[in-house]
Amino acid sequence: MKKIVNNPEYVVRDMLEGLIAAHPDSLKQIPETTVVASKDAPLQNKVGIVSGGGSGHEPAHAGYIGDGMLDAAVCGEMFTSPTPDQVFEGIKAADGGAGVFLVIKNYTGDVMNFDMAAELAEAEGIEVEKIVVNDDVAVEDSSFTTGRRGIAGTIFVHKIAGAKAAAGGSLQEVKNIAEKVTANVRSMGVALTPCTVPAAGKPSFVLEDDEMEIGIGIHGEPGIERKRVTSADEIAEELTNKVLEDIEFNTGDDVALIVNGMGATPEMELYILNKKVNEILLERGLNIHKTFVGNYMTSLEMSGCSVTLLKLDEEMKPLLDAESSAPAFRI
Amino acid sequence: MELTAHDIITWMKKTNEKIQSNKEHLTSLDQAVGDGDHGINMARGFKEVVVKLEDTSYESVSDALKDTAMTLMSKVGGAAGPLYGTAFLKLSTSLKGKSADYTHFLNGLEESLAGLKQRGKSQEGEKTLIDVWSPVIEKMKESDDFDASLLKHTAGDSMEKTKDIKATKGRASYLGDRSIGHLDPGSVSSFYVFEALAETIEGGR
Numbered sequence: 001m002k003k004i005v006n007n008p009e010y011v012v013r014d015m016l017e018g019l020i021a022a023h024p025d026s027l028k029q030i031p032e033t034t035v036v037a038s039k040d041a042p043l044q045n046k047v048g049i050v051s052g053g054g055s056g057h058e059p060a061h062a063g064y065i066g067d068g069m070l071d072a073a074v075c076g077e078m079f080t081s082p083t084p085d086q087v088f089e090g091i092k093a094a095d096g097g098a099g100v101f102l103v104i105k106n107y108t109g110d111v112m113n114f115d116m117a118a119e120l121a122e123a124e125g126i127e128v129e130k131i132v133v134n135d136d137v138a139v140e141d142s143s144f145t146t147g148r149r150g151i152a153g154t155i156f157v158h159k160i161a162g163a164k165a166a167a168g169g170s171l172q173e174v175k176n177i178a179e180k181v182t183a184n185v186r187s188m189g190v191a192l193t194p195c196t197v198p199a200a201g202k203p204s205f206v207l208e209d210d211e212m213e214i215g216i217g218i219h220g221e222p223g224i225e226r227k228r229v230t231s232a233d234e235i236a237e238e239l240t241n242k243v244l245e246d247i248e249f250n251t252g253d254d255v256a257l258i259v260n261g262m263g264a265t266p267e268m269e270l271y272i273l274n275k276k277v278n279e280i281l282l283e284r285g286l287n288i289h290k291t292f293v294g295n296y297m298t299s300l301e302m303s304g305c306s307v308t309l310l311k312l313d314e315e316m317k318p319l320l321d322a323e324s325s326a327p328a329f330r331i
Numbered sequence: 332m333e334l335t336a337h338d339i340i341t342w343m344k345k346t347n348e349k350i351q352s353n354k355e356h357l358t359s360l361d362q363a364v365g366d367g368d369h370g371i372n373m374a375r376g377f378k379e380v381v382v383k384l385e386d387t388s389y390e391s392v393s394d395a396l397k398d399t400a401m402t403l404m405s406k407v408g409g410a411a412g413p414l415y416g417t418a419f420l421k422l423s424t425s426l427k428g429k430s431a432d433y434t435h436f437l438n439g440l441e442e443s444l445a446g447l448k449q450r451g452k453s454q455e456g457e458k459t460l461i462d463v464w465s466p467v468i469e470k471m472k473e474s475d476d477f478d479a480s481l482l483k484h485t486a487g488d489s490m491e492k493t494k495d496i497k498a499t500k501g502r503a504s505y506l507g508d509r510s511i512g513h514l515d516p517g518s519v520s521s522f523y524v525f526e527a528l529a530e531t532i533e534g535g536r
Contacts, residue, residue: 081408
């Protein structure tokens with residue numbers, strides 16, 4: 001394992017110190033916690049937006065803290081949900097009296113820990129609502145699984161729920177729009193190489209030199225198929241078509257697109273992919289309202305990418321376009 | 332036989348030793364069906380439990396279990412933190428103001444199991460730690476005192492059986508049929524918990 005780390009057990013702590021040092025004007029760490037919050041938080045009478053999850057997905061989630069997006073992010077250990085007490089600290093940091101909204105990715109641990117934190121907050125009289133994001137079309141959504149995973153589509157939920165809260169939306173209104181985004185966002189990813197959790201010291205799975213895993217999860221969870229690496233155009237087709245099949249898109253629909261890097265894929269390759277994704281969407285008669293290309297929801301040094309599509313309507317569009325000062329999502 | 336607060340500390344120390352020496356094993360089991368953090372998280376959590384228990388003097392079994400639960404809840408993370416935290420918290424609450432004799436302790440474990448099902452929204456047969464806790468408790472009901480060998484064997488057999496189950500809960504559920512043939516990591520760590528309990532009973536005071 002070759003990594004720029006000190007003690008592997010302290011990677012999260014060390015990263016957080018470095019993160020705050022890089023953004024001293026906009027971010028603060030809540031003392032004795034792994035909670036990062038906006039320097040101004042809590043804003044009185046604004047619904048607080050809190051997200052979080054395991055670390056290793058940077059810039060998710062702390063990079064999305066800013067005006068018009070998140071108020072606080074709770075950073076768990078590597079790929080491990082933060083604990084209820086930490087999430088509770090995040091809720092308190094974001095609570096300006098109008099309630100707090102939790103954005104949770106659909107993983108068993110995250111859902112349980114955030115639920116327990118919400119119970120703690122409610123016991124202290126803080127009103128809490130939540131959304132569980134499940135945009136990954138690679139896995140079956142049935143009663144025989146835990147349901148679909150939350151991946152890069154979560155960024156659109158942060159952005160649009162955050163904009164609604166910034167515009168003075170009530171807790172219920174923020175929840176309604178977050179549900180709408182979640183219902184209309186779908187993603188799918190692929191991995192070319194695995195990643196190594198520092199404390200584990202070895203890759204989480206093995207891919208041969210000429211292999212890729214379609215439908216990979218952001219922690220290296222297996223996808224749906226392992227096959228020979230194909231061209232960028234073929235990868236774009238496979239991911240985009242699977243996403244397009246999953247919800248009804250009609251000619252003329254406005255969509256927002258994220259072509260997301262998993263950590264080690266050069267931007268050049270992401271743009272090559274985006275070229276074909278664009279062609280496919282235009283051929284389908286869709287109107288691409290906004291495109292984001294870059295590393296938004298990563299999996300350490302995994303190479304690979306994911307494609308996220310959000311079907312927009314007149315309510316979501318201005319909220320997506322609204323200003324955001326978050327370092328990883330400046331609009 | 333009746334468990335004392337000192338026994339609880341011994342139980343947790345023995346559990347910790349097993350988790351620490353099988354940390355890589357748990358992690359590689361989890362890499363096969365999940366996200367590969369189970370060994371790391373459990374090792375971190377139980378290490379802290381032992382530190383906490385050694386630093387404190389306990390009057391009651393319930394108090395020692397409560398600190399165990401709260402430490403696991405705040406130090407483990409992932410799915411295992413809330414699950415093990417809930418299990419030990421329910422056991423603690425159930426034993427509050429009571430002696431930890433066989434009947435009370437068994438009732439407490441039943442509360443733990445109910446807590447695991449509620450927190451994990453899960454049942455038997457879904458390839459989770461419930462598939463160790465449930466058969467162990469069922470078997471204990473057939474006895475009227477602590478039986479170390481029964482405990483060890485039931486937990487061990489139940490853990491082995493998770494290999495044949497298709498996961499329908501937790502991250503392994505995404506594998507569907509491909510989860511068959513792998514041990515459930517949570518069931519393996521639960522086996523260590525019960526094996527450590529059995530050894531505590533064997534060791535007497």
